[in-house]
Amino acid sequence: MSAKVEELIKEEHPMERLLRMDRIPHIWCPTCGLGTTVTALSTALEQLQLDLNNVAVVSGIGCTGRVAGYMKLDSFHTTHGRAVPFALGLHIARPELKTIVFSGDGDLISIGGNHFIHTARRNVDMTIICVNNFIYAMTGGQVAPTTPLTAKAATTPYGNWEHPFNLPLLAASSGAVYVARWTALHVRRLTAAIKEAISKRGFSFVEVIAPCSTLYARINKLGTGLDLMKFYHDNSVIRHGADLNDVDIDFQSKIVVGKFVDIEKPTYIDCLNEGGKRAFGDKYKPYGGGNGNN
Amino acid sequence: MKFWRTPLDIDKLQIPRGELHILKERCKGCAFCVEYCPKGVLELSEEFNSKGYHPPVAVKPEECVNCDLCEMLCPDFAIYCVRTEAGEKEVTT
Ligand SMILES: Cc1ncc(C[n+]2csc(CCOP(=O)(O)OP(=O)(O)O)c2C)c(N)n1
Ligand code: SF4
Ligand code: SF4
Numbered sequence A: 001m002s003a004k005v006e007e008l009i010k011e012e013h014p015m016e017r018l019l020r021m022d023r024i025p026h027i028w029c030p031t032c033g034l035g036t037t038v039t040a041l042s043t044a045l046e047q048l049q050l051d052l053n054n055v056a057v058v059s060g061i062g063c064t065g066r067v068a069g070y071m072k073l074d075s076f077h078t079t080h081g082r083a084v085p086f087a088l089g090l091h092i093a094r095p096e097l098k099t100i101v102f103s104g105d106g107d108l109i110s111i112g113g114n115h116f117i118h119t120a121r122r123n124v125d126m127t128i129i130c131v132n133n134f135i136y137a138m139t140g141g142q143v144a145p146t147t148p149l150t151a152k153a154a155t156t157p158y159g160n161w162e163h164p165f166n167l168p169l170l171a172a173s174s175g176a177v178y179v180a181r182w183t184a185l186h187v188r189r190l191t192a193a194i195k196e197a198i199s200k201r202g203f204s205f206v207e208v209i210a211p212c213s214t215l216y217a218r219i220n221k222l223g224t225g226l227d228l229m230k231f232y233h234d235n236s237v238i239r240h241g242a243d244l245n246d247v248d249i250d251f252q253s254k255i256v257v258g259k260f261v262d263i264e265k266p267t268y269i270d271c272l273n274e275g276g277k278r279a280f281g282d283k284y285k286p287y288g289g290g291n292g293n294n
Numbered sequence B: 001m002k003f004w005r006t007p008l009d010i011d012k013l014q015i016p017r018g019e020l021h022i023l024k025e026r027c028k029g030c031a032f033c034v035e036y037c038p039k040g041v042l043e044l045s046e047e048f049n050s051k052g053y054h055p056p057v058a059v060k061p062e063e064c065v066n067c068d069l070c071e072m073l074c075p076d077f078a079i080y081c082v083r084t085e086a087g088e089k090e091v092t093t
């Protein structure tokens, strides 16, 4: 069916340069925001004019996790929660690559939460793009550690009563050197943030609030993904450098967006070399690395 | 176009123009492009594509300023815009 639909299309969309067209149309639902976030990443990569042979995208499992499978780059679809440790191994083995992790809130922050905080703590030079749709979408809308208080999920039909993580605060307090949050509607600012994050030496984190129409919006009776985009339009507050204690997201509350953290700090490989020099002096041969910047 | 003051270089300014391409068969009718086009160029059509969605149609194609917002927001890679040099309009107040 899908292949037949593609046969009817005679012209080439500019995004096709970065997509595996044999897998398009993608599986995402109508009014899902994930496709928009892929355009933001692709546009960022094109605008940075990077050698795409030196860019790798790693995803875990979930609707967002399918991004790696759609990008025409060296891309890796890992097991659930293990995108970050896979990316860490890739970075250590091939430090000249730009390593980008693109995955969901459940994948990165729930099952993969420990990898996330420790990789941030070590300031490993990689970019994490986390699409937060407030739910485990792919498996049917179970509650996630990002589901706002009182929001409904398939497993919390009377409303979630657990405190969710505040992702920018979690990333920054764990050691990230770049932290930003935008919604899928802010597609240009999101693209600019992804460009900055990829160019940053160290652990950079971009949270993207995006609509899941089929589960989050439906279970919470919020309409379609278009209604969620309109909600972001009316309720996003741009506050660069905001106090991260104030950027929690409550159910249908204001969403504070912006660039929150942009600092310099030695990376994991910098510290490894520093430690080696301290211990072995001139006998130590520094290990090469930086995210393609050096 | 309305300005709050007349730009000093008004004689040099030109409003870009774009030519829209809608890949109807790939569209899932989300209407992101329709809702957020700053010039109100698009509407969802009555027509169905083979998946059963209503793709957008340009009702005011001459108004398009090639801002690319429809292309950036479309989650299905189903619409894009190309700048046309020929059709550029002079800016007047
Ligand atoms: C080890 C393991 N546990 C559980 C699952 C089931 N599982 C698949 S995707 C997913 C959650 C994905 O949520 P998220 O990362 O937020 O992605 P989304 O679908 O919302 O984009 C879960 C629990 C799995 N595939 N593997
Ligand atoms: S279930 Fe939700 S996140 Fe997954 S494709 Fe559908 S709308 Fe998108
Ligand atoms: S390029 Fe801009 S002005 Fe033209 S149709 Fe798209 S959104 Fe509207």
Ligand code: SF4
Residues within 6 Å of the ligand: B026, B027, B028, B029, B030, B031, B032, B033, B034, B055, B056, B070, B073, B074, B075, B076, B077, B078, B079
């Ligand atoms: S944004 Fe894309 S998928 Fe949505 S209606 Fe417009 S062309 Fe169709």
Ligand SMILES: [Mg+2]
Residues within 6 Å of the ligand: A062, A104, A105, A106, A131, A132, A133, A134, A135, A136, A137, A144
């Ligand atoms: Mg999710």
